[in-house]
Amino acid sequence: MDKKFYFQNSQDLKRFFRTKIKELHPDRGGDREEYLKFIEWYQKALNKINKKPLIKVLKNSFPEGNFCYRIETFTVKEVSLGLIKKFKLPVRERVCPICKGIKKSPSGDKKICEKCNGKGFLNLVNNSETIQLKCTFCEGRGYLFTEICPECMGKGKIKEEEVLEIKLPYGLREGDILFISGELFDSPWDFYIEVNLEPHAHFKLKGDNLIYEAEIKFYEVLLKDYILIETLEGWEKVPSEVFKRGEPVIFPRRGPYLSEDKLWERGDLIICPKITFPENINEKAKKLLKKIVKLLEEEKNGG
Ligand SMILES: [Zn+2]
Ligand SMILES: [Zn+2]
Structure with missing residues (x-):
């Protein structure tokens, strides 16, 4: 397989297997060798998963043993939904092809x-x-x-990088470490990837919940039937009616997935409306607004 996929729970792996195996089946024109290789890969992957988690979330622990430490940027969506993310990681070390391990540049002085x-x-x-x-x-x-080899910076060895697709485990938060065991791709070291969350225009993770700060113009609440709100599943129409009180609106179980132990549990999505007003309005607009207020008051008084 040209692409490598890694999963840390058997449900995801099995689901992936079922779809992929159909594509690769020789009866459907797939290559027989590829097909057999894939099955072998699947069985190994499943064995590994059943033994111990090779991908996990570390809350308060430090790297130990032979490791590679990285800080990577994640989006709120990726960590909340446990999406598949690509990582370019140094999985192997080999002798520098330029200096053949002597650490000095063979074309230098x-x-x-x-x-x-x-x-x-x-x-x-x-x-x-x-x-x-x-x-x-x-x-x-x-x-x-006499000159340091520029290819390996004088180390004599270079690290071979590979792009790996990892299904993120649930429960990753800012500052946590995503642990990926080197066993997964026969690397001599484990990977510790510190999570740096990319600020999102609207979303913010707070504990188990996702907070959405929705800026809504005062007239939108009155004139529009719906306000468009971004959720983890995409943009959604929310009736303007619910924002009239100015209080937070809760979408239960629409926040981030919580952890691998509680597979289907999710936090809430809490929409905090921030009703905005124009900073300046001109005399003409003010006059019109006064007219509207008058109309509304008359209506209220049954006139
Ligand atoms: Zn070199
Ligand atoms: Zn000599």
């Missing part, structure tokens, strides 16, 4: 090797016999490179 005086070998006298040994200091070249 050189200097004569002082150990062998530029000969590339050392004379070793043994029982009046002279043996020539390759100089290990310069690897027999007779000279040394």
Whole structure:
């Protein structure tokens, strides 16, 4: 498979398997080898999930062992709904292809090797016999490179990055760490990804709930039948009527998913209307407004 998918609960994995396997089936023109590989992958993935969670949310713990630490930006929607997110992560280390591990740039400046005086070998006298040994200091070249390899920044090794698609576990919040075990893609280290939440124009996560600050113009409440409100599932029409009291409007269980232990539990979406008024209105508008107020009062007094 060219793409790799990772899931941390078996329901999601099974659902993915059922759709994908239909596409890959040889009876439907799929490649037989691909099909078998996919099944094998699925079984392994399922085994792994059943043993222990390889992707999890860490609230208050620090990396240990061999690890790679990253800070990544997540959207409120991604963490609230546990969406599939792409990460470009260094999964493996290999010898630098430019300097072949010597840490210095092979196209940069050189200097004569002082150990062998530029000969590339050392004379070793043994029982009046002279043996020539390759100089290990310069690897027999007779000279040394002096500039740091720009490819590996002098480390001699480079990290191979791979784009991984991870189904985010529920319950991730700002400052939490998303733990991804290296076992998932045979990496020698685990990944600790700190969550940096991207500020959203309207949404804010607060505890288990999602707060939506809705700026509504005073006349919209009176003139419009509906106000468009953004929810995690998209834009929705909410009757203007409910905003007339100016109090928060609660959409139960429309907030973020809470955690992997409580799979289908969600917090609430709380819409806080902020009725806005124009900062300045001109005399003409003021006169018209007064007329409207008069009309409304007459109506109220049964006139
Ligand atoms: Zn290098
Ligand atoms: Zn040498």
